[in-house]
Amino acid sequence: MLRNLLPLSGRTAEPSGHCGVPVKAATATAFVTAVLALLPSVAEAHVKWFAPYIVGAPPAPISRTLADPWFWAGIVLVLVFFVATRAIERSATGEVILKGMDRISDPLWNRLDDFVHVVIGAFFVAIFAVGGVYLTPDLKTPAEWVSWVQLLIAFGVFSKRTMPLSAAGIILLWVLALRDYDLFHLFDYLALGVGVAAYLVLASSKNPEWKKHRFEALRWGVAIALMWSSLEKFAYPDWFYPLVEEKPFLTFGMPRDVFIPMAGVAEFTMGFGLLWTPLVRRLSAISLFFIFNAAVYPFGRVDLIGHALIMAIIVAIAADHTRQVHFLPAIKRSLAGVPVGLMAALVVFATGYWGLHMTFYGIEGRVAPAAATEMATHSHNPEQPHGPQAIGGIGAPPMGEPDLEEVSAGAPTTNTGAPRDSRAAYEATMAKMHKPMMEGMAHPDPDVAFVLGMLPHHQGAVDMAEVQLRYGTDPANRQLAAEIIQHQTVEIQRMQNWLKQRGVTVPE
Template sequence: MDRYRAGPDGFPATIAVETRSVGRSVLAGMDRISAPLAIRADDFMRAATAAFFVAIFAVGGVYLTPDLQTPSELVSWAQLAIAAGIFSRKTMPLSALGIIALWLVALKDYDVFHLLDYLALGVGVAGYLLLASTDNARWHEKRFLVLFWGVTIALMWSSLEKFAYPNWFYPLVEEKPFLTFGIPRDIFIPMAGVAEFTLGFGLIWTPLVRRLSAVALLIIFTAAVYPFGRIDLVGHAMIMAALILIAVDPLSKRAAPVPRQPAAIAHARSLAVVTMSLALALVAVSSSYWGLHATFYGANGRATAGQISTHTYSPEHPHGPGTPAISKPDPQAHSQ
């Protein structure tokens, strides 16, 4: 169980370090390294978003992500139009509207509950494009905040899938057993869910916590490209672009400095706040997830292979409800 507590316990320690000179030195060093990108954060995000939509246009036959397939060529061309609209601030609102429209169009082909996996990120990116295009300074300065919250909610929401449908990931870990580092799959999958939820939560915490959380997630997503290929890179490109910006942290340039206080007080306060906040986030997100799950599938219902879902079984996407149920015991579980 210590592995499950490692993430949350690290937050107070990081915050305690952040209030000391060593923490401020680390942040200053990160600022120096990221300064060239920080001053062009908007250019980077717009270019990354446009490149993403060009990439999925090139992949073809998908809605917003390689997991959501469609035979419609019109959808592919619409995504190229979204990319084109990002190059001008005047047309960026149209691109934002196009992202939301494509999510709504996907409802005719896919299960609405599982499309929620993509809603927060889509709203975050669309919100960024809309706010980045406005001349209203009050709204314009909130563009990164909306984007970062979208990524945070998307990661925390999707992490719960590993608890709701761990069997969807069985084919994945059986096909590529090295992913579990020798840990039994029924332990590794919820551990991965805990890590994803906790690091997602960290993206909205203090500057050092959110930047280190973003770096950790970037390492994980980047490492996944080798075993899963460039399509996996395309699928995670928008999240990775946002994570790069969180690591650069343009928000901290406008934030007030962290006040100095005695280390013991800082540690006790941060421990209490982190514990309470993480618990509240877990309650809020999990209640929403399971509440909507019960609404769509009933109190004891589950998505089945016969229902349309975002996760379809194929050689490129092996973890999906279309796979036959795997009832055989995990051989690693008996070797421990």
């Protein structure tokens, strides 16, 4: 087994007479795990599965995140507990805690390869059963043969001879997805796919020096995927607004603009923790497991299928008994290495995310109107409607057949066949806009009054554009509506930032 291939790097073997974990050690472990688990996270549901998004739209400037005190509050909180965990890990108590974890996870550790193979196979069977997707609910495809490739991948993971073929199939599906989705969008899934493919190749290898790194490949794949996707909460916080507004329990009672940046910090730092020392990565994995599981019920089967592979790999990380630390081990073992490593990771990933977006789309961003309208939400689930879909927004499914009496009377119909519904939706946008707009313009400072009046005005334009995309059929109007959403959203962010800089409360 793997633990025979990876010595403990100077640590002594567990005494045969050891009989338990001291209470103080168990308490410390539980405390650190609980704190990490309680750090806010949007239940880790991938927002692109449930809410409108436009990848090519310009992201919020990184300076906005760096100026957010809640971002730094989350960073400081995590650093305190990561450093505390490292301090415990370096002591005799840390080894006792790790050995206690080893005993609890022994049954899984002894069959960990079997567990990973079954999970990978089951995941691809589930994706095959869903049909019409590449590797995740987010990536739709009309090609039926893609589903059969996924079934072959599932069968191939159970034999060392065919594991490399399954690995090649995973990479092939990602490459094929480039035909329908741009490269920046697919970065979300590249790291995880490469991690799983690398595991299959290494697990089938006859070279023990290669094979011993197979679980590490999985760990890096999940960690990079989590850290990259977490940046969406800083670059596009508005993608998360519909979910937060519809399901306020996700915020644990915190204001939206406090919760979302701290949720991004939690996801990024726990992904970072998976790459650190044994106790840090195992506690991070345990915390992530609880958070991912919390998303299953409120977000339904789409979330369960989409995250099943990540959740299983997280379980494998929590059960990993190895003590070796690769890639800058001296820094990782140092207490000062925790803040240095985290800051370096933030710089690398933020530079990569904003830099690549600017390289792909330019400073002003780029929006393909068809993508903004037809692909706003790829996987509507009628059993678990979310965001604008639940109220007739972008990406919602048709609402039924046309009203025959209205059609016979000459009423204009749309792609939904619900003219009275579209009229009510337009009227609702005006009713929502009027009062806050008038109240804002009553502010004694004319500059503040202008911004407070324009904010609901712009939001009203966005709301009207979403109604047009929901009910309208004219291509020119739909393109105009998509452009309005893009540009007005950017201007809303600028006005909100202006108010925050002057200490004016930003209206929700």
